[in-house]
Amino acid sequence: MDPGDTLKHAIETEARALGFAAVGVTRPDAVAQAGARLRAWVADGQHGEMGWMADRIDWRADPGALWPAARSVIMLADAYTPAADPMAVLDRPRRAAISVYAQGVDYHDTVKKRLKRLGRWLIERAGGEIKVFVDTAPVMEKPLAAAAGVGWQGKHTNLVARDGGSWFFLGAIFTTLDLPPDAPGRDHCGACRRCLDICPTDAFPAPYRLDARRCISYLTIELKGPIPRELRPLMGNRIYGCDDCLAVCPWNKFALAANAVYRARPETGSPxxxxxxxxxxxxxxxxxxxxxxxxxxxxxxxxxxxxxxxxxxxxxxxxxxxxxxxxxxxxxxxxxxxxxxxxxxxxxxxxxxxxxxxxxxxxxxxxxxxxxxxxxxxxx
Missing domain, CATH: 1.25.10.10 (Leucine-rich Repeat Variant)
Known part of the structure; x- marks a missing residue:
């Protein structure tokens, strides 16, 4: 086996031992088209008040510009599959619907700790330098994960995997090591448009395109001021995020068991x-x-x-x-x-x-x- 492939196999074995559900490798320059789409999206104003999208768009559009020394990007997926139907609470109007990902501990902390552990292991095993990122830096995790073969970006713009469904957190390890890249993920959405049709606020003007200004996750989390009055009746009892487009994905029949650290807490389940x-x-x-x-x-x-x-x-x-x-x-x-x-x-x-x-x-x-x-x- 090629030394690079041997190291990749070892990385996958170690990542799974740390609880990650999937791992793939890509190049920093593998998402040029995603960068162009990002620029067009921001130019159209569909990012809403998320000024940080525009402020560091050059880094976000080009991972190589974020850290020019990086030669490979290791993408990792952490499953948080719900134990019960997350849509059931929508029929209980005196209860609050909280997005599945927010019902347990903060994934920023749990994923980053394990990325650092994997990164330290990698340095000890093969040398080089690393940087780790979990949704707090200008990194387009979903296009990179698709380029690394972890899955593909569905019509709802979220990552979908044939052997894992839609319930994933993503983390990235940038490394100076030159690792063999994986083949990119293939789109398997076909003619299905369940995720588009279920959206309560019609936040998808077209497949694979999200208008964040109408997205309930944006309205309840990112928007700082008043929620537009015409959108309020469409939100139902969703008070933090929205799982509708994820929950209806038919690939969820292959969803992996959630990492145990993300078990819902009673006070954040459906209070x-x-x-x-x-x-x-x-x-x-x-x-x-x-x-x-x-x-x-x-x-x-x-x-x-x-x-x-x-x-x-x-x-x-x-x-x-x-x-x-x-x-x-x-x-x-x-x-x-x-x-x-x-x-x-x-x-x-x-x-x-x-x-x-x-x-x-x-x-x-x-x-x-x-x-x-x-x-x-x-x-x-």
Whole structure:
């Protein structure tokens, strides 16, 4: 066996011993077409408020520019396949739907630790230098993983594998070692468009193209300000991310068992909206310690909770909506007012609006819209 192939086999064996589900190798210059697509996507403004996409686009579009000394990129997949149907909670309006990946520990920490362990092993075994990346640097992990043969980017733009489905975290090890590259993954989506048709907000203007501005994951996680009013009714009870396009992929019948570290915690599985709506800052930080949810902060989190409450149709959640409409954070108040406007009859919301002592323009606009039962685009 060629020495390079021998080392690759050893890398795969060590990676699987560390819990990774798949591993592949590619060159830093293997994703030139993905870089061109990224530039066009950003030029169209479909990245929304994710300014970091544009700020370091040259590095993101060209992995070789990120670290010119790199000769190979080792891509690794970590499975987080859910134990139960993640769509079931969507029929429970008093519960919150949290994306599967965020129900356990923060993958940034768990994946990076094992990448570093694998990298140290590689240096001890074969020398060279390494850099490891997990979703926090300007690296296009999904195109690189496809180029490394780990899978292919499906029509929903996420990675899909014939022998692993859609539930993966991705990590990268850049190395100065010259390793034999794997063949790129072949697209096996065929005529299927389940992931496109299931999207609640029509965030896919075309197959293989995502308009992040309409994506619920973007709206609940990346967007810092008010959620556009016309999109709120489409979000249902999804308060952090959205799994719909992943969950319907037919290749999930081959999904691998999840790494045990990603087991859902009770408080982040499908919590009751009434319970999480009353979290103060200390409570929020305590409940979501060690979870990726903590990254968005209490304000954005309760903004999302307010939208779910407004979509619930549950009169029993009116006290929770009222609490949010009186929150100290104007972003939370604004969406709490929207929730009240969805749950209270017209005469009741008029009385609430008349009694409100409000000076913030964003919140005042929500009161006006709630009273009129209209949704002008100025809100979002």
């Amino acid at each position: 009751r909206l009434a319970d999480i709506a009353c979290l103060d800052d200390a409570g929020f930080r305590e409940v979501f310690a060690g979870s990726p949810i903590k990254r968005i902060g209490r304000g954005r989190f309760l903004r999302n909770v307010a939208v779910a409450i407004g979509n619930s149709g549950e009169p029993r959640l009116i006290p929770s909506a009222r609490r949010l409409a009186r929150d100290a954070d104007p972003l939370v108040r604004a969406h709490g007012v929207w929730a009240l406007g969805r749950l209270l009859p017209p005469e009741a919301i008029e009385a609430e609006a008349a009694a409100a002592e409000e000076a913030d323009p964003m919140v005042l606009d929500e009161w006006t819209a709630a009273v009129s039962r209209q949704a002008p685009s100025a809100a979002g």
